[in-house]
Amino acid sequence: MRIKKFISRNLKEGKAKILQELGEDAVILSSRTIKKPDGEGIAAVEIVAAIDDSPLKSIKKPTKKTNQKLSEVPLVSKFAIERGENKFMRATTQIYDELNSIKSMVSEISDSVKYIHSSVLNDIFKDIYLCLRKSELSEEFSLKIASTLSARANINSFEEALTESRILATEHILIKEPVKGKNKRVVSAFVGPTGSGKTTCLIKLALVSKLLLKSDILIISADSHKVGGVEQLQSLASIGSISYITVNTGDELKNIIEKEKNRDFIFIDTAGYSPLNNSGLENTAMMLRECEPENIYLVQSATMSGSSFSKSISEFSALNPDSLILTKLDEAPSIGEIVMALKDNPIPISYLTNGQKIPEDIEPASRKAISKALLPDELFDKFYK
Ligand SMILES: Nc1nc2c(ncn2[C@@H]2O[C@H](COP(=O)(O)OP(=O)(O)OP(=O)(O)O)[C@@H](O)[C@H]2O)c(=O)[nH]1
Ligand SMILES: [Mg+2]
Known part of the structure; x- marks a missing residue:
């Protein structure tokens, strides 16, 4: 050889x-x-x-x-x-x-660097820290919560620590009460990135308002942009016996809103755009300027990455949204990145959606529901069977 x-x-x-x-x-x-x-x-x-x-x-x-x-x-x-x-x-x-x-x-x-700080905590607080990190909350935030809890004398079990960590992890989240309506007409517009669930949210809320509040509702579609977008909403509106109309320009939208003074609610569906599509956003901004809705819902999915979620909030801030509707919670494996993004980009949350069923899968937002989605009960079973 x-x-x-x-x-x-x-x-x-x-x-x-x-x-x-x-x-x-x-x-x-x-x-x-x-x-x-x-x-x-x-x-x-x-x-x-x-x-x-x-x-x-x-x-x-x-x-x-x-x-x-x-x-x-x-x-x-x-x-x-x-x-x-x-x-x-x-x-x-x-x-x-x-x-x-x-x-x-x-x-x-x-991985060991990610969980490095767990060594300074003991017992249940170490487990809590690991849960928080697994939920994709940041290192710094997780450590802050776990150390705050470990400094409290009254926490003696993982269950107690989990309940308290749910509170601390979501206390920065702002909540907006649902619009009650009835005294005066409320015009609401739904904006947000493509496919985030705008049309589905709109029809869910329209049906809930009709069924529970017996409201007189008009749905306006300003989404001629999407192939099949108009038909999708029109057929859902007709199933719920809700009045429906399509507009193509800001002027048409303004005229209809001026004319339809006696409705309880007017819901406006807009086309979805990538937050990077400036001309698309400008189109929607022009339409909304014409009709000055009382409510602008920014609809964003919980399945987005933290950075895309933040970027989208900041780009859509050009439309001055009043609140956020967080959709597709049922599809998000963890929402830690979203909770972190809301820390850096505060916007009140008005509704949460967690499924495709119309109208059931929508609820008014609450810190409790968000914290359960962030740190679900199953965590307890995982750590202490
Ligand atoms: N799993 C799940 N799916 C949802 C939820 N909300 C909406 N969807 C689904 O997401 C898809 C897109 O929903 P749309 O309401 O059409 O979204 P959109 O924002 O109006 O989309 P564009 O108008 O194209 O921008 C549909 O298949 C919906 O059924 C939710 O909470 N959970
Ligand atoms: Mg749509």
Whole structure:
């Protein structure tokens, strides 16, 4: 067997040299990068390769009986087993395997860093801290809550600590009471990113107002933008025997609102836009300026990432929303990032929706409901069975 070291500019060039000098039966034994003298960047790649000059007939393939994995087979036997196969493929796979194990090591380290502060807490407060982190609340906020609770003398069980942490984690959330109506006409518009649940919320609220308050309602669709958007709302309105009309311009919207003075509620559905679509937002802003609704609901889904949620609140703030409707709680695996986003971008929440059923799956917002979605009861079972 011949073993030889190759220095080349990169792995590809190195492999070409090995192929040229040792032939395609060569195997790569090791490879490493050599840094430039100033430590910045890679100067060369060193590859050690071997070729079997004399056939090793005595070495056999491991049998199933020994149950030896290929990676555990001594190098020389491995070499023999691999004869006739593409050695470069094998070497590349080995490099990928090593990269994967480095990746999982890094992820383990980052996990231990994520929960590093749990070591300063004890017993139930450590568990509470872990629950808060698993709910995707930030490190700093989770630690603050857990340490505040551990400093209290009256908390003796995980259950008590969980109840208190629900309160502390959501005390910054602002709540807006639902609009009661009846004394004067209320015009409400629903705005928000594409697919957030605007039309569904609107029809849920319209039906609830009709059924519970016996209100006289008009639904206006200003969403000619979406294919099928008008038909979707029109058919839902007709099922609920609610008056419905479509408008295409701000002037049309203004005229209808001026004309329909005797309604209890007017609900306006708008087209969904990406918060990055400035011209779309400007269109909606122009329409809303014409009719000056009493209520502008910003509808956003709890399934968004914290950063998209924050960005959307800040972009839609150009429309001056009065409150937020948080939708799709049933689809969000955890809402810690949303709770954190609401800390940095405070806006009162008026309703929560947690399903597609019309009109059942909507409720007035409350800190209690949000905190249960953030830290569900199942946490108790998980930690203390
Ligand atoms: N699981 C779940 N689905 C919901 C909820 N609210 C709305 N949806 C669904 O989300 C989808 C989009 O809802 P829409 O009401 O059409 O959303 P939109 O914001 O009007 O969409 P655009 O007008 O296209 O911007 C529909 O399939 C709804 O049934 C909710 O609370 N939970
Ligand atoms: Mg819609």
